[in-house]
Structure formats: C-alpha cells, structure tokens
Amino acid sequence: MNRFLLPLSIFVVVVGFLGIGLTLNPREIPSPLVGKAAPEFSQPQLHEQEKILSPADLKGKVWLLNFWASWCNGCKTEHPVLMDLAKSGQVPIYGMDYKDQREEALTWLQRGGNPYSLVGVDETGRVGINYGVYGVPETYVIDKQGVIRYKQIGPLYPDTVEKKILPLVKQLESQ
C-alpha cells in the first residue's frame, strides 16, 4: 500500500466514528431511576399559580413528564414533536418549567403553542435534582403505578416517539 495514503485512511476511520458519534448522546447514561417510583413533588402550576401539580394526582394514568425551559435551544427543536404528539392524543404530556422566568415561559407557550396538559414550575431546579436532570430537555415515561419506565435525555425526535415512546406507552396502557 502507498504509505502516503496512510494519513488519509486514518482520517477516514476517525470521521466514520465521529459520524456515528454525532448520532449518539454522550449524556445518555442509563438512569438509575428507571424502574423506580417517580420522585414526589408538588409544584405550583405555571398558568394558575395557586394550583399545584403533583404525580400523586396522576396515578392510574400513563403520562410523560417533560422538563423544558424557554431559554433552552434543544426545546425549540423538540417543540413541534411535542405539539404533534399532544394533538394525536395518545398520551398526556405534563411539563416542568425548569429554572425559568414565568413571563418568558408564558410567552414561549403562547407563541409556539402549548402541548402540555398542565405545566408545573421548578424555579429552583429542586425537582430536577430529584429526577437527575442533566439539562433540558429531558422526558420521562411514567406508568399507572407511578414508576418511571423510560428516560429520554435531550430532545425527542419523531423517530424516538414512533419507535420508543408510543410502543412503550401502548404496552403500559394495556397492563
């Protein structure tokens, strides 16, 4: 083999790996919370501040908990996917507005549409700590018994929703 081609060949291999690397998420570490009961919280709601949102009220339902914020770039990518999912009505999505300012969060939902059945406010990030949130967006699938079944780190894509979230939701619904 031509030794002058060697640098190019090494580079091609590296690019191959970098390409695969792009499709992976380095933060996707198996969550120890999967299979455990979803941590309790009772947070004020974003729209009606005097009411609260708590997982206890959602027992018996399969639901998604989505951590988001108006300042988060990935949430922008994810937003249309959530809107479609909400429209299809296959599973209720509950939002958790993470370390955000109320005004900005409300404007964001007004502008882009509101996919959430209800939105809780986690201003200090305390709920996020209990759920082991690395950064927003993150989404949890929680079953009828209030057990976390799946955790998505980073934005949801149509693909993930089709292939992972919806089959899982169906299976959990039938239990």
Place this chain on the structure above:
Amino acid sequence: MIPEIGHFALILALCVALVQGILPIYGAAVGNSALMSVAKPAARTQFLLVLTAFGCLAYAFADKDFSVLYVAATSNSQLPLHYRLAAIWGAHEGSLLLWTFILTIWMFAVTLFSTHLPDAMRSRILGVMGLVSVGFLLFMLSVSNPFERLIPAAPEGRDLNPLLQDPGMVIHPPMLYMGYVGFSVAFAFALAALLGGNLDAAWARWSRPWTTVAWCFLTVGIAMGSGWAYYELGWGGWWFWDPVENASFMPWLAGTALVHSLAVTDKRGGFKVWTVLLAIMAFSLSLLGTFLVRSGVLTSVHAFATDPKRGLFILAFLAIVIGGSLALYAWRAPKVGLGGSFAMLSREGMLLANNVLLVAAMGSVLLGTLYPLFLDALDLGKISVGPPYFDSVFVPLMVPALFLMGIGPLAQWKKASVPDLAKRLKWAFGVSLVSALTLPIVLGSWTPLLSLGLLLAIWIVTTSAIGLRERLAHVNGNSLVERLASVPRSYWGMLVAHCGIAVFIVGVTMVKGFETEKDVRMNVGETASIGDYTFRFDGTQDVVGPNYTAARGTFHVSQDGRETTVLYPEKRRYPVQNQVMTEAAIDPGLLRDLYVSLGEPIDDGAWSVRLYHKPFIDWIWGGCFIMALGGALAISDRRYRLAWRKQEPAVPVPTRAARRKVA
C-alpha cells in the same frame, strides 16, 4: 438596522470568499495572471466585510440590543461593558464569528507581507484560505447566525455565563483562536506548495515565521485558559485533560513538531514531506478541536447545547477540508524527493526523534480524547478517560523528548559523533544529575518523579548554557556584550523557548511534589495552619457587585507570627442565571501561591473552607510565557526584518529550483 448590516456584510463576505477561493487557484493552475491578481483585493475586501460584521455585533452588545437573539442569550443590561464585549465570543455563534474574523485578519496580514512571494504561490495561499473561510461563513449563515432576530425583543438578556465573567476569559479565546487559525497560514502554504509542486527550502523559509507567530499565540492562549481554570474553578487545579483542553493541546503538539521540522526543511532541505504533513495536521487538529467543542459529541465542562445540524455541518466541512488536503498529499507527496541523507545521530536525526515523540504524544492524547466515543460507537459501554491514562502515557513520551532537547541543538548537522558530544556535555550531565538527586533531599522529601523533573529542567538549562558559550566563542566582537549582541536573535529565541520549558517543568514538578491542601470547617476567629502559614478566618461580609451579590470572607495569613497578607475569597451569586460562583483569593508569589476558596456556609457564620499552599505554581504559566517570548525573539531575527523591509520580489521559484539542481 445595524444587525442587518452585519448579516448582509457576512453574505457579501461569503460571495467574496467564493471568488477568492476559486479564481486565483484556477488562475495559478492555467497561468492567468489577471485571475491570480484577484486574490489580494478579494482578501482585503473580505477582511473589511467581516470586520464590519464583527463591529455590528459588538455594537449590538454595547447597545444592549436584546432584539438580537444572540445578544439576549449571552448578555444582560447589568453586565459591565467590557464583559458585554467579551460576550461576543461567550457562546457558539459569536465564537464562530471571531474565528472567521481572525481568519480574515491572518489573510490580510498575508496580503501585507507577501510581496516577495511569487504570484502563483501567493494566489494559491490566499485561495486556500478563502476556501476555508467559505466553510465558516456558510456555517454561520446556515445554522449559526449571530444576527438572528428575536421578535418581539426580550425585555432583558439572560446574561453571560458567570464563569466567563472574568478578565482571563476576555483575552483567552482571542489568543487561542489567533493560534488555531494562525495554523491555517502554514496549512495554506503547504497546500499551495503541493498544488504548485514546488516543495523547496524557500517554501519552508516563508512559512516559518507565520507558523512561529501562530505557535506563540497558541502557547499564550493555552496558558491563559489553564490559569483561568486555576483561579476561577476554585479547586486549585491547572490542567484537567478535559476534552476541550486536549482539543487545544493537540494542535500545540503538532505545531511544536512543525516549528522544528520547518527548521530542518529550511536549513537542510530535508523532511519536506513530513513537514507538509505536519502543517496539514496542525490545522486539521485545530478544526477537529472546533468540531469536538462545537458539536457536543463529547461530554465536557465546556460542552454546549448540542444541535445535530451543526455537528453534521462541521463534520462534513472537516471531511472536505482535511480529507481533501490529505488526498492531495497522497497524490502529490510521492513526487517530492527526499532531502539530503543524514546519520541517525545528527541534529536532523534528533529533530526527527523529537518530532516522532511529539506526534506520538499528540496521537495518544487524541486516542484518549476519542476513546470514549469509539467505545460508545461500537456499543461497548460508556467510559471516560481521565488523568491517570494521560499522565501514564504522556510522561514517558515526553521524558526522552526533553532529554533530546538538551543534546539536539549541540549536535552537528548530518553526522555527530558520540565521543565529541559526550565530552561537551559531561559537565552539564554531571551537574544536572547531582543537583537533581540532592535538591529534593534539601527540600525535605525525595521521590523519583521529583528527581526526574528537576533532572530534566536542570539538564535543559545547563545544556543551553553550554550551547551559548560555544556560540559566543565563534562570533566576532571584543567585549562580552558585543559578542552577546552578535548572536542571532533566532538562536536566542530557541534558547529562551527551551528554558521556558525548563521553567514549566520546575513548576509542574514542584507543585506535584510539594503542594499541600486542607479542607476545614472554620468558625469566625478560628485559625488553621498549612505548612508554615496560619490562616485566621474573620467572618464574611455581604457585598454587592454590578450584577451579583457576594459573601466575602476575610482571612489574615501569617507566617511565624508575622502577618503576610489578607485574603478575600468570595462566594458570588449571579441572580439572572441563578448561579453561584466561587472566587478564590490568591496571594501569588515567585516561590509559592497561597490559595483560599470558600466552600459552603455551615451555620452561625462558619464556613467550609479550602486552603492550598502551591509552591512554584506560577512557574507553570511563567514557563509558557517565556516559551512564547522565545518564539517572538525568533521571528524578530534580522533576516525576517530584512526580508520584510526590502519587500523585493524573490527569484521566481522555478529558476531557484533549477539553480539548486545545477549546484
């Protein structure tokens, strides 16, 4: 309006860059001088356009224009002006604009200092730089536009990450980018030489000063980043082998190898193919660094919100630029003849060994940085590679390189003799060995690593001294001062840079060997001792900064009953991002730093406190600055000053090459 002007300037710059990237290279290929002459005005126009864009973004920040998304995301009305301006490179989009701006600065500099280059060479150089610029402008305009509007405007900005609100961070990124992007000049020179098929000593002579300047900037940039981590992160470390640090260190290693390899090509006409490859490597690693930092394929304290579209774009760009240039290399390099032959034991041989070791070190850093990604891609699990790997691989590779550093400059070109070298170096070796063995004992603790570090540092200094003495014997002049003055500055530069390494090694060795730290709980009025120093905690006060509130602790430090200094570490709270920052207080000194950082408040005014005593730590950065100073001395050498003053067109390359063949 102003942001739109900036946006428009970028679009125009892209058009100009396309012209600059295509016409001159084509013109050089077909020998059309009209097309070639486009390069210079195009490069200058592009510089002015990107300068305009940069100015517009700066204006938007200064003006607190929160209708620009990027400004709203990275600044705040409470943020002082100098940090608002530094916020230009506080996040992704602006960093890219800075990158491109610096690229055009380098281009502009090439147009200024290239009148002595043959037309075809200059056109190709500017053309290649233009093509690189096309990629970055396209990237900005397609997926990372810094001028994107936010309608309606945000009432208030989200503020600059408090970690970056620091004087070090104002200067560090521009320095680092000057280095990164500066390698694009050496890269463009190498590609131009490959395209033109004239890889000769002249090419090396021209690209040497450019490479050295870029290397100096990169050295200073990395040192400042490391210094920033030391005082801003609050754990007293200065290097973490973090992927982003590695991303800047790999081009440095390749660049250091390149600087040495260019010397051989320039002086002896050897290593041509290898030098070209190093030039491609240094810039490729700069691009790879940008990819690693900007795409988020690796986790790091520096990682930014990942956007897959951006990652894909950079990867494609990387594949085209690096893949293309390596393909060109594979195609053209075999035709380049080898330089003169040399014995393994000669200055060439030692420089080659130094090169191989530096590249091997670079490769091992690259492997360690990408290994987690490789494993993940092959579905073999999640791991992270940390300092134990890097330390155990890097040190053994550097030890022989540093040892050779002492011998190389004293060895003859072509063939050196062992008995002769041994005779000239025996004193240096004896002095180094004896002092390395005894010094640690005098200082109070002996470990093999401590001795090894000191051995290498003293070896470098003593061999440099011998080199200088021999040199002085050969230059003209009556008095010592006269003779010192007639030693060429490039030689001084080398000595100074090598001694910078020695200073750096002393710093690292002493810090690793003798640092002490203590985590203590301190009540008001309590004292804690570390080494000879006693720290008395006098409680905290609340202070208010421009955009933060802080608890400021007061520590009276005394040594043997005499007060040394008073330190005021802070725990700051930045309300906009609701972030808490630790501002360590440091009493710097030539021989030691005293370092105090506040942990958490416990109760009744008590705090958890971290105290450090760091001997010689400032030598680490001092060494880096001395290295850069050496580089600066080297390029102030007489021959470059003469070359630039005259600015006369050089003998066209073909004739020069022909003449050499005849000779």
